[in-house]
Amino acid sequence: MTENPKIKLQGVAKRFGRKIVLDGVDLEVAKGQSLVVIGGSGSGKSVLLKCILGILRPDHGLMEIDGTDLSTLSRSERQAFMGRFGMLFQGAALFDSLPVWENVTFGLLAAKMIPRREARDRAVEILSRVGLAADVADLNPAELSGGMQKRVGLARAIAANPEIIFFDEPTTGLDPIMADVINDLIAERTRELGATTITITHDMSSVRKIADRVTMLYKGKLIWTGDKADLDHSGNAYVDQFIHGRAEGPIRMEVLKA
Numbered sequence: 001m002t003e004n005p006k007i008k009l010q011g012v013a014k015r016f017g018r019k020i021v022l023d024g025v026d027l028e029v030a031k032g033q034s035l036v037v038i039g040g041s042g043s044g045k046s047v048l049l050k051c052i053l054g055i056l057r058p059d060h061g062l063m064e065i066d067g068t069d070l071s072t073l074s075r076s077e078r079q080a081f082m083g084r085f086g087m088l089f090q091g092a093a094l095f096d097s098l099p100v101w102e103n104v105t106f107g108l109l110a111a112k113m114i115p116r117r118e119a120r121d122r123a124v125e126i127l128s129r130v131g132l133a134a135d136v137a138d139l140n141p142a143e144l145s146g147g148m149q150k151r152v153g154l155a156r157a158i159a160a161n162p163e164i165i166f167f168d169e170p171t172t173g174l175d176p177i178m179a180d181v182i183n184d185l186i187a188e189r190t191r192e193l194g195a196t197t198i199t200i201t202h203d204m205s206s207v208r209k210i211a212d213r214v215t216m217l218y219k220g221k222l223i224w225t226g227d228k229a230d231l232d233h234s235g236n237a238y239v240d241q242f243i244h245g246r247a248e249g250p251i252r253m254e255v256l257k258a
């Protein structure tokens with residue numbers, strides 16, 4: 001039990017038709033902690049994140065952030081609440097029609113946190129924190145490599161100095177060296193901000209770089225949660241099989257159904 005957890009989930013359940021995806025998820029993340037959720041393809045990691053973000057509504061369960069029960073918030077209150085959080089989506093999810101600087105400051109401008117005339121300078125400053133030069137600010141996302149797009153996505157995620165940041169598969173599609181650079185940047189920038197983070201990934205190098213705590217989602221439940229240092233001796237055969245990427249073990253490849 002964490003005292004005054006920043007994020008708390010209790011008994012969160014979600015099904016689609018007869019398919020049970022989350023089957024009573026209990027989770028606590030302490031302030032300033034980095035939790036990484038691992039689990040196979042289709043295990044429900046994205047559904048879990050979407051429930052916390054309010055994109056999907058869980059069928060049951062309690063979700064609290066800073067002690068506030070998210071189900072008690074109206075749609076507009078929830079939107080304002082979520083405005084305090086950063087998010088790096090899989091594939092960076094940048095707006096192609098806007099230059100990089102507008103992508104980075106999109107949330108700040110939408111929330112009227114800065115005047116438009118200051119936005120480009122602010123974007124250049126934030127871009128420098130993720131290792132991008134000032135001239136990148138005027139390019140369009142389509143002109144950037146995948147690694148640069150992830151950096152821009154990270155710049156956007158940290159732009160408002162968020163207290164909580166969610167990372168959805170932050171290294172997908174990157175070569176191992178660029179993935180390592182992005183992992184380092186995520187670890188450095190989130191520590192600097194003192195942000196609480198939840199990352200979902202199946203990239204074990206991300207886990208080892210980013211995590212303080214690790215939890216594994218399997219068949220709708222979190223079957224193991226522990227410190228990163230305990231990951232290699234979890235005593236859990238499912239975790240062992242997953243982190244070593246073995247075909248043999250208790251996790252059986254199932255025929256994927258709709």
Ligand SMILES: Nc1ncnc2c1ncn2[C@@H]1O[C@H](COP(=O)(O)OP(=O)(O)OP(=O)(O)O)[C@@H](O)[C@H]1O
Pocket residue numbers: 016021039040041042043044045046047048202258
């Ligand atoms: N909106 C939806 N409607 C119906 N089924 C859905 C919906 N969203 C997700 N699912 C189902 O929920 C299950 C979990 O999906 P989810 O995307 O959370 O998996 P994941 O662990 O993030 O997988 P991956 O690592 O491959 O991204 C899948 O079987 C998926 O088909």
